[in-house]
Amino acid sequence: MKLGTVIGRVTLSKSVDSYEGGTFLVVSPLSHGQFEAGLDTPAAMGTEPSLMIYDSLGADVRQIVGFEEGREAAQPFDEPTPVDAISVVLVDEMFYRPWKG
Numbered sequence: 001m002k003l004g005t006v007i008g009r010v011t012l013s014k015s016v017d018s019y020e021g022g023t024f025l026v027v028s029p030l031s032h033g034q035f036e037a038g039l040d041t042p043a044a045m046g047t048e049p050s051l052m053i054y055d056s057l058g059a060d061v062r063q064i065v066g067f068e069e070g071r072e073a074a075q076p077f078d079e080p081t082p083v084d085a086i087s088v089v090l091v092d093e094m095f096y097r098p099w100k101g
Contacts, residue, residue: 001066004029018081022056053085064091
């Protein structure tokens with residue numbers, strides 16, 4: 001699972017019936033540098049490529065979500081569905097303390 005910040009929504013004019021009940025979001029993955037700078041620091045655009053994920057949990061813009069990519073993204077659907085990434089958790093609170101080795 002990876003973490004990312006929702007930076008936008010996608011509006012579709014047509015879609016597969018399997019997508020009913022969810023939305024598509026544009027997510028910017030969190031980088032190691034962002035954890036060090038603090039999660040309230042705005043994401044530096046262009047450091048990590050953003051991606052589009054399917055969301056049935058109700059995430060909103062500026063919220064941090066956990067997402068899965070690849071084959072695992074299609075597992076929640078009853079029928080084969082063309083999806084590459086899906087939100088799996090909504091993050092309420094997160095603490096970061098780097099390991100000093």
